[in-house]
Amino acid sequence: MALLPGNKFLKARQTKGIKDATGREASPLPTDKSRIELGTEIQTRLAGSPVYGEIYTFAPAIDQFLKSHLFADIFGRDNLDYQSREIATIAALASMKGVNSQLQAHFRIGMNTGLSEAQMNSLISVLKSKVGKPEADNAAEVLNQVLSNKSQ
Template sequence: MTDLNPRQQATAAIAAFTAIGRMPQLRDALTGGLDAGLSVNQIKEILVQMYAYAGFPRSLNALGAFMALLEQRRADGITDPAGDQPRPLAAGTDMRKLGTDNQTRLSGAPVTGPLFEFAPAIDQFLKTHLFGDIFARDNLDWPSREIATVAALATLDGVESQLQSHFGIALNTGLTATHLRGLVTVVRDRVGHAQGDRAAGILDRVLAG
C-alpha cells in the first residue's frame, strides 16, 4: 500500500526505469502514467529531468521510447492530452540568481562547501541549469520533480549521499514521511527489494535526524 496517488506512483516508476534503462518496464510505466492522467508534456518533463541524474543516454532512450509509444497509441485511436507547456520566464532573468534562490528554498539553507570551492563549475551548473533552467519549468510541480529524482536515485548504486539529500528536499516541497515511505514501496515493488530496502534505510536516517 502507498499514500502516493496514481499519478505520483506512475511518476516514480517512469523515473526509476528511465534511470536504470529497463525499457520494457519503462514502456509499461509510460502507459500507466498516461492512463493515470499524466499529460504528454508532464511525462516529457520527467524524462528530460532524468538526464541530470542518470545521464543523457538514459534520458534520450526514454524519450525515444515515449515517442514510439505515442505513435502507437495514435495509430490505435488513442488521443492523449498534451498538457501545458512551461510558462516563459521574464526577459533578462538572471538564471544564476533564480537557480540559487530555488536551490536554497528546496534545500532549506544556502548550499555551500569545499566541493564547490574545489570545482566551481559544477556549482554553477547546478545553480544555473538544474535549479534554474529545469526547476523553473512550471508544468511539473516541485513535489513531482522530487518524486522523480528520489525514485531515480534509489535505483542507482553509489549515490546514497545524494539520495539522502533529496529525501530532505522532498520533505521541504511538502511531501510527508508517509508519502516517502510510499515512494520506497513503489521502488521495492516495481524495481527490486534490494533497492527498496537500501532506500528505506536512508529514509529512516533522514527522518530520525
C-alpha cells in the same frame, strides 16, 4: 540517454492505440533576474538554506552549472511542481548504486517541498514492486537515517 527509451515507450503506446495528452509548455523564465539569481533562490528554497560544501570548493564551476541550469532552467519551469520533481529524482536515485548521499539530500529536499513521511514510504513501496527489493530496502534505510537525523 533517457529520452530514447521514453520515446520508444510512447511510440509503443501509440501503436496500441493509446493516446497520451501532451503537457503544456512551460511559461518563460522571469526576465527581472539572472539565471544565477533565480537558480540560487530556487536552490535555497528547496534546500531550506543557502547551499555550501566541499564539492563547490573542489569544482567551483559546478555551483554555477547547478544554479543556472538545474535550478533556473529546469526547476524554474512551472509545468511540473517541486514535489513531483523530487519524487522523480528520489525514484531515479534510489534505482542507482553509490548515490546514497544524493538520495539522502533529496529525501530532505522532498520534505522541504512538503512531501510527508507516508508519501515517501509509498514511493519506496512502488520502488520495491517496480525496481527491486534491494533498491527499496536501501532507500528505506536512507530515509530512516534522514528521519532520525531530523528528530535529533
